[in-house]
Amino acid sequence: MSLYAIGDLHLHFGSELKAAGQRNGRIWRDHEARFRENCAGRIRAEDTLVLVGDHSWGHNLGECAPDFDWIAALPGEKILVRGNHDMFWDAKKTEALNTRFSGRMKFLQNNYYAYRDYALVGTKGFTFEGPFRIDRRGRIAGWDEEAEEHARKIVERELERLRISFEAARSAGYRKYLVFLHYPPTSILEHDSGFTRMAEEYGASQVIYAHSHGESRFHDSVEGMKNGVFYRLVSGDFLRWVPEKIMD
Numbered sequence: 001m002s003l004y005a006i007g008d009l010h011l012h013f014g015s016e017l018k019a020a021g022q023r024n025g026r027i028w029r030d031h032e033a034r035f036r037e038n039c040a041g042r043i044r045a046e047d048t049l050v051l052v053g054d055h056s057w058g059h060n061l062g063e064c065a066p067d068f069d070w071i072a073a074l075p076g077e078k079i080l081v082r083g084n085h086d087m088f089w090d091a092k093k094t095e096a097l098n099t100r101f102s103g104r105m106k107f108l109q110n111n112y113y114a115y116r117d118y119a120l121v122g123t124k125g126f127t128f129e130g131p132f133r134i135d136r137r138g139r140i141a142g143w144d145e146e147a148e149e150h151a152r153k154i155v156e157r158e159l160e161r162l163r164i165s166f167e168a169a170r171s172a173g174y175r176k177y178l179v180f181l182h183y184p185p186t187s188i189l190e191h192d193s194g195f196t197r198m199a200e201e202y203g204a205s206q207v208i209y210a211h212s213h214g215e216s217r218f219h220d221s222v223e224g225m226k227n228g229v230f231y232r233l234v235s236g237d238f239l240r241w242v243p244e245k246i247m248d
């Protein structure tokens, strides 16, 4: 029995692919087939696979249907985290998704799922990525304060959702946690955040995140061990479409 994770499949079997980077990038060529092959060689029926957001380019459940069929056919139990591109997922209707897809896949938000004696908790998260104002020497002199204020509100809401997830697990008796965030836990220039502090507060073992695409973005956030929590990026292009084993 093993736990695997990967993020950012960005499927488009039933919708139009609008991202030029994905259309032209070598790492994305036939990525669906490569990922499915990599799963077939590793993941068994009794394993769990957490998909850490940005599942589909579809705008609604209808456009996403072929992508969901493809995900459901992957081996193991599938647990999905909400990504910024997942338009089908109304944050207030996670329960309805869980009812609709019961027996095929599970949706993680404001709830938790168990893996051995660990609770899998999670939410989309959020990071502020500028725009920054650069001075004549190329240093960061400030940033868009309005965008930052907007980001602060989203971060607060996401922190609330993560706490609901932690508390649901804790009141059920869990004391060991793995945290899944779609966004990295810290924004560029941050060394910690509400997300890293909450992971420490609950004594989480790991924070697993995705969203960062392309070589230049792979090291934007916390990696490895920090204050007793292990951080790792699992975006699909970073992993070259090999699902990452999180735990046996």
Ligand SMILES: [Fe+2]
Binding pocket: 008, 010, 054, 211, 212, 213
């Ligand atoms: Fe993505």
Ligand SMILES: [Fe+2]
Binding pocket: 053, 054, 083, 084, 085, 182, 211, 212
């Ligand atoms: Fe994303």
